[in-house]
Amino acid sequence: MPSPKLTALKTSLRAGGVSPAYISRLLAELDDHYADLEREERATGREPVVAAVEALRRLGQQDAIAAEVLAKPELRSWPERWPWIVSLLRPVLLLLLLPALPVLACAGRGPAIARWSVSISLAALLTGGLLLAMARSMLAVI
Amino acid sequence: MSGVPELLVLRLLARKTMYGYELVKAVRVMTGEAIALGEGVIYPALHGLEKNGALKATRRPVNGRTRVYYRVTAKGQRRLDRLTAEWDRVSSGVRAALVAPQGAIDGLSES
Numbered sequence: 001m002p003s004p005k006l007t008a009l010k011t012s013l014r015a016g017g018v019s020p021a022y023i024s025r026l027l028a029e030l031d032d033h034y035a036d037l038e039r040e041e042r043a044t045g046r047e048p049v050v051a052a053v054e055a056l057r058r059l060g061q062q063d064a065i066a067a068e069v070l071a072k073p074e075l076r077s078w079p080e081r082w083p084w085i086v087s088l089l090r091p092v093l094l095l096l097l098l099p100a101l102p103v104l105a106c107a108g109r110g111p112a113i114a115r116w117s118v119s120i121s122l123a124a125l126l127t128g129g130l131l132l133a134m135a136r137s138m139l140a141v142i
Numbered sequence: 143m144s145g146v147p148e149l150l151v152l153r154l155l156a157r158k159t160m161y162g163y164e165l166v167k168a169v170r171v172m173t174g175e176a177i178a179l180g181e182g183v184i185y186p187a188l189h190g191l192e193k194n195g196a197l198k199a200t201r202r203p204v205n206g207r208t209r210v211y212y213r214v215t216a217k218g219q220r221r222l223d224r225l226t227a228e229w230d231r232v233s234s235g236v237r238a239a240l241v242a243p244q245g246a247i248d249g250l251s252e253s
Contacts, residue, residue, distance in 0.1 A: 022189070029162055029185050029210055036163040037181065060182040068186040074193040075186060 004034060004056050012066035017080030026069070034059055147187060149229055150177065152214055152222040155197065159213040162188065188212055196221050 006027055013023050037058050041051035069075050079086045106113055147169075154160065154168050165188075166181045191197040196218030200211050214222065 025210075026185055026189070028208075030182055032161075032207060032209060033163045033166075033181060033185075035207075058181050060180040062182075064180055065182045065186065068183045069189075072186055072190040072193075075189055 004031075004059070006030060006062055009062040009066050012063065013069060016066070016070045017076050018069060019077035022075060022077075030059065030065070145225060145228070146177065148191070149222070149225045151184070151187060151191065152196065152218055152225065155212055156214040156219060156222055159200075159211050161209045161211050165212070191218065 009030075010023060010027065013026075014020075034055055037055035038051050041054045042048060046054065073081055150169050150173070151165065154165060154172065158168075160168060162184055163181075166184050169177060188197060188199075192199050192212070194217075195215060197212045198215050200213070201208050202211055203209075
């Protein structure tokens with residue numbers, strides 16, 4: 001028999017702020033436990049379907065397991081356990097990120113930025129040269 | 143009954159390294175089925191004890207699957223000693239109350 005889909009448990013744990021890594025570990029161990037229970041039940045001569053139902057019953061209610069996990073703060077993800085750290089770190093990270101954004105936007109666009117820089121510099125030189133020439137001819141007239 | 147499952151888990155794992163299914167079975171057998179833990183509920187208890195440093199988990203491949211075995215750490219042993227002492231104190235107190243003669247209770251209101 002395939003192992004049970006512990007969807008309700010997974011949903012409750014996700015909603016409760018339990019880290020995905022921990023959820024995967026718990027489900028893997030429950031899956032393994034279920035396989036052992038099913039084997040034990042089948043060894044007593046039960047039909048596979050009956051053995052699967054009995055194994056699932058012995059494994060326990062999914063909401064009871066979820067409640068047990070959620071009652072232990074140490075099993076929750078760190079932003080759930082220390083929300084004040086998140087609210088403290090968020091503005092600091094944003095302040096660090098804002099000046100870095102233009103640098104990050106330019107990263108990997110080196111050749112295009114170089115072309116634009118050369119074009120703008122040449123245009124500035126040309127405009128500057130023209131303005132200088134105009135200023136000198138105006139001064140000469142005066 | 144608060145703390146009893148934890149005490150049993152630590153006591154059994156202090157004797158032998160076990161995985162979840164094996165541990166639940168051991169609790170059932172060792173307590174003469176007086177304490178039947180919800181089998182799936184054992185894992186949050188084990189993981190909580192592991193997070194607190196009382197247990198150490200080790201993964202071992204068995205028949206193409208990976209089983210997680212648990213054993214008691216030095217910190218877990220200290221916790222077990224404390225819980226055992228607490229249990230002894232409470233159980234001897236309850237036993238004393240259960241076998242106390244009627245006269246001892248009557249004497250309370252007189253004093």
